[in-house]
Amino acid sequence: xxxxxxxxxxxxxxxxxxxxxxxxxxxxxxxxxxxxxxxxxxxxxxxxxxxxxxxxxxxxxxxxxxxxxxxxxxxxxxxxxxxxxxxxxxxxxxxxxxxxxxxxxxxxxxxxxxxxxxxxxxxxxxxxxxxxxxxxxxxxxxxxxxxxxxxxxxxxxxxxxxxxxxxxxxxxxxxxxxxxxxxxxxxxxxxxxxxxxxxxxxxxxxxxxxxxxxxxxxxxxxxxxxxxxxxxxxxxxxxxxxxxxxxxxxxxxxxxxxxxxxxxxxxxxxxxxxxxxxxxxxxxxxxxxxxxxxxxxxxxxxxxxxxxxxxxxxxxxxxxxxxxxxxxxxxxxxxxxxxxxxxxxxxxxxxxxxxxxxxxxxxxxxxxxxxxxxxxxxxxxxxxxxxxxxxxxxxxxxxxxxxxxxxxxxxxxxxxxxxxxxxxxxxxxxxxxxxxxxxxxxxxxxxxxxxxxxxxxxxxxxxxxxxxxxxxxxxxxxxx
Amino acid sequence: xxxxxxxxxxxxxxxxxxxxxxxxxxxxxxxxxxxxxxxxxxxxxxxxxxxxxxxxxxxxxxxxxxxxxxxxxxxxxxxxxxxxxxxxxxxxxxxx
Numbered sequence: 032x033x034x035x036x037x038x039x040x041x042x043x044x045x046x047x048x049x050x051x052x053x054x055x056x057x058x059x060x061x062x063x064x065x066x067x068x069x070x071x072x073x074x075x076x077x078x079x080x081x082x083x084x085x086x087x088x089x090x091x092x093x094x095x096x097x098x099x100x101x102x103x104x105x106x107x108x109x110x111x112x113x114x115x116x117x118x119x120x121x122x123x124x125x126x127x128x129x130x131x132x133x134x135x136x137x138x139x140x141x142x143x144x145x146x147x148x149x150x151x152x153x154x155x156x157x158x159x160x161x162x163x164x165x166x167x168x169x170x171x172x173x174x175x176x177x178x179x180x181x182x183x184x185x186x187x188x189x190x191x192x193x194x195x196x197x198x199x200x201x202x203x204x205x206x207x208x209x210x211x212x213x214x215x216x217x218x219x220x221x222x223x224x225x226x227x228x229x230x231x232x233x234x235x236x237x238x239x240x241x242x243x244x245x246x247x248x249x250x251x252x253x254x255x256x257x258x259x260x261x262x263x264x265x266x267x268x269x270x271x272x273x274x275x276x277x278x279x280x281x282x283x284x285x286x287x288x289x290x291x292x293x294x295x296x297x298x299x300x301x302x303x304x305x306x307x308x309x310x311x312x313x314x315x316x317x318x319x320x321x322x323x324x325x326x327x328x329x330x331x332x333x334x335x336x337x338x339x340x341x342x343x344x345x346x347x348x349x350x351x352x353x354x355x356x357x358x359x360x361x362x363x364x365x366x367x368x369x370x371x372x373x374x375x376x377x378x379x380x381x382x383x384x385x386x387x388x389x390x391x392x393x394x395x396x397x398x399x400x401x402x403x404x405x406x407x408x409x410x411x412x413x414x415x416x417x418x419x420x421x422x423x424x425x426x427x428x429x430x431x432x433x434x435x436x437x438x439x440x441x442x443x444x445x446x447x448x449x450x451x452x453x454x455x456x457x458x459x460x461x462x463x464x465x466x467x468x469x470x471x472x473x474x475x476x477x478x479x480x481x482x483x484x485x486x487x488x489x490x491x492x493x494x495x496x497x498x499x500x501x502x503x504x505x506x507x508x509x510x511x
Numbered sequence: 512x513x514x515x516x517x518x519x520x521x522x523x524x525x526x527x528x529x530x531x532x533x534x535x536x537x538x539x540x541x542x543x544x545x546x547x548x549x550x551x552x553x554x555x556x557x558x559x560x561x562x563x564x565x566x567x568x569x570x571x572x573x574x575x576x577x578x579x580x581x582x583x584x585x586x587x588x589x590x591x592x593x594x595x596x597x598x599x600x601x602x603x604x605x606x607x
Contacts, residue, residue, distance in 0.1 A: 052576045059579040068597045069588065073581045089576035110564050117527055119601040166598070167605045174605070175598035178587075303525060308564045313572040 034269045041242055042194040042261060043231040046207050047185045048217040049161065049224070050093045056160045056184035057084030057127065057312070064223050068177040076182045078123030084311055086111075090184035091134070091315065093216040094158050095325050097186055098135030100210050100332055101153055105322060106132050110314035111158075114304045119174060120162040122181055130306040133157035140190075140210070141334060142202040151203050152191040161185050180224075186216075192231070192242060197261040204228055204254045213333055213358045221253050228257050232264045234272070244278045248292055250285045260285040263292055336361055344374035353382045359396035363403060370407030373414055380410060384424035388432065401432045409438035417448050422495050449498045453505075456489075459497055460505050463488045474510055482506060512550065514543045 055062060058075035075082045098105050112130035135156035142151055163181035165174050188207060194200050208226055211217035218225050228251045233243035248264055251257045263285075268278050283292040308314075331339070333355040340351040354364045360381070367377045385406075389395065409427060412418040418427065423438075430441045442448045450456060463485055464471055474481045482503065489502045512518075519539050523530060530538060584597065593600040 054574075054576050054578045057574075059574070059577055060581045061578045067584065069599065070584050071581055072587050075580075077587065085572055085574040087576050088573040091573075115525075119599075119604060165604060167603070170595070170598075170600065172603070173593065173600035174603050175595070175600055177598060303521070305525070308562070310566065312565075313567075313569040314564050315571050315573075 034273070037237060038234045038269055038272075039237045039239070040195055040197075040261075040265050041192045041233050041235065042196075042200050043192040043245075044190050044194065044200060044203060044257075045229045045231070046188045046204065047161075047227040047229075048097070048188065048207075048211050048219075049226070050090050050184040050186060051215065051217055052087055052089050052093070052184055054087060055182040056087050056090050056158070057182060060179075060182065062183045064225075066179055068175075069179065071179040072181070076122065076178055084127070086312060086315065087184060090158065091317075092321075092325055093184075094134050094156065094186050095317070095322065096214050096216055096329060097188070097211065098138065098156050099326060099329055100214050101135065101138040101140055101156065101188070103135035103138030103153065103156060105317065106134050106136060107317045107322075108132065108314070109134055109317070111309040111312050112306045113309050114306055116302075116304060118162070119176055120165045120181070122163060122178055126160060126162065127309055127312070128159035129157040140203060140206050142199060142206050144196075144198055144202055149199075151199070152193045154189045154191050156186050156188045159185050159187060192233075197258045197265065200230065200261050201254055201258040204257050208254065209333060209356070214330060215358075224252070227252070228254075230257060230261055230264075232261055232268070233278070234265065234268045244280050246278065246280070247282045248285055249282060249295070252287075256285055256287055259290045260292055263290055267292070330358065333358075333361070340364075340378075344368060344378070346374065346378050350375075350378040350382055353386075354378060357396065359399075363396045363399065366403040367407060370404045371410050373410060376410050376414065377407075380406065380424075384428055388428065400435065405431060405435070405437055412438050412442065412448075416498055416500065418442055419449060419495055419499070422447050447496065450493065450496045453501075456497055456501055456505055459489050459492050460485075460502060460509060462492060464506075464509060471510065482510075485510075512546050514539050514546060 049062070050056075052062060054060060055071075055076065058073050060071045060073050060076055062071070073082075075084050095105055109129065109132045111127050113125040114128045114130065115125045117124055133155035135153075138153040138156070139150035140153065141148055161180050161183040163176055163178040165176055167174055169175055190203070194203060208219045208221075211226070212219045220226065230248045230251065231245045232248060233245040235241065235243040246264060246268070248260045251260055264283070271278060279297065281294050282296045284295045285292050337348075337351045337355045340346045340354060341348060346354075353360075355361050364377065364381055367381070368374055371377055389399070409418075409423055409431065413420055413423045418438075426445065426447060427438055427441050430436065430445075431438060434441070467485070467488070470481055470484060474485075485506050486499055486502050489497050489506075490499065516539075519535065519542070522542075588594040588599065591599050
């Protein structure tokens with residue numbers, strides 16, 4: 032039986048994004064990934080007595096940027112709070128977080144699914160420090176701890192329980208990842224843990240307004256796994272309830288080896304974090320001037336850019352969407368269209384031959400050496416009929432990328448420019464007519480579709496250099 | 512506020528401390544006296560006083576985003592009760 036008619040799924044997501052700062056949130060230890068264990072730590076990170084933390088201004092600015100990108104209200108009067116709990120990955124015995132005054136309140140992220148576009152409501156975005164890393168499997172007798180990550184700045188982006196399928200959750204995380212990368216506040220690398228996601232999942236009977244008991248699923252280290260874990264959880268809960276059981280409030284972990292989840296802890300008593308204002312850090316107050324400066328530094332966001340590409344450049348939605356997947360791609364396109372007015376061709380080149388070349392050579396637009404004006408030169412030769420598209424994309428483009436020479440030079444060197452010289456064209460056309468007397472007779476009897484065959488033959492003889500438009504009219508003339 | 516057995520147990524649990532019955536009675540009455548002492552403050556009317564978040568009037572004490580001030584691995588580990596050449600070590604927190 033299909034239970035999707037009977038039950039409704041409600042999901043809330045918490046996404047932790049590591050801010051792309053050089054140093055930690057409250058001290059000068061480096062944040063770079065992959066250093067030898069316990070080398071990016073200081074007495075502040077370890078919470079030694081007598082140390083005094085200080086807030087990283089850039090981390091605060093990055094959190095505000097994300098808030099602006101998500102249409103949040105920015106809290107002007109902020110202070111940090113201590114969240115107290117004991118766990119070995121937390122060197123101080125508390126995590127510095129924002130409890131009462133999250134820096135960004137409300138807001139939304141727009142997602143697109145098969146059902147259309149919808150705004151997913153956010154609860155808050157707040158700043159906090161990361162914990163260290165526990166390693167359980169390298170020593171048989173002890174848990175080993177690396178505090179390099181402890182104190183690294185994070186924003187936690189918390190939705191309302193406002194997602195209603197695994198697919199919506201997938202689209203939401205995809206969109207958040209795109210946004211943080213677009214505005215440059217996080218590299219979005221889920222394998223390295225720069226972007227992490229926890230999912231709160233519950234089910235209820237359709238029509239019920241009260242939320243069901245939720246299960247929190249952790250350890251979702253890819254967007255695909257977010258979707259798979261939620262799908263598994265939904266099936267597990269429905270099966271449980273249908274067989275007469277009850278969903279227990281618990282924390283579960285995703286096992287990527289078989290796409291299932293397993294319980295890691297039951298919540299027997301409510302958490303008691305005893306939050307209080309962090310006495311070592313001064314409160315901070317955000318001026319209108321600072322907020323305006325940050326606002327003015329924001330790039331055009333992908334949704335607005337997409338509309339601009341459709342409205343100003345006449346692109347279709349698919350092409351525009353492809354160009355707005357990553358900021359580097361969009362920047363390249365914006366630069367390209369400042370050198371050509373053939374917007375449609377520019378989009379086709381970027382989404383076609385260029386993307387194909389980059390995929391094959393594992394390149395990306397942020398480190399792409401071919402200057403947009405050079406590519407525009409190639410487009411111009413094609414537009415003017417001096418090169419045909421397939422020769423331009425298969426033979427000229429790769430050489431341009433590899434040598435940096437301009438298109439006209441390469442085309443001349445390789446003898447690939449189309450010939451519009453009528454003497455040469457006439458020789459080719461006459462040759463083809465002489466070679467195919469039967470077909471010519473058929474054509475003359477009215478089988479006009481054969482013109483394509485003749486043009487193709489001239490193309491072959493000329494090795495693609497004959498301008499097909501001129502060839503066609505010349506053939507029509509001669510076969511009258 | 513009365514320090515009941517359940518309040519006492521919760522505090523002990525949060526502090527990861529355990530007590531003998533004898534210690535418990537002793538500490539319970541100490542705690543009760545401390546709480547009563549602090550409750551004296553309830554007599555002051557603070558309805559119009561904003562909460563004190565910080566001990567000075569300083570706001571916006573920022574750091575620029577610069578890397579500096581880390582210690583070496585061996586310095587970092589030297590005060591730890593248990594460590595090897597790279598890691599801090601604690602008793603196993605996950606049973607396998």
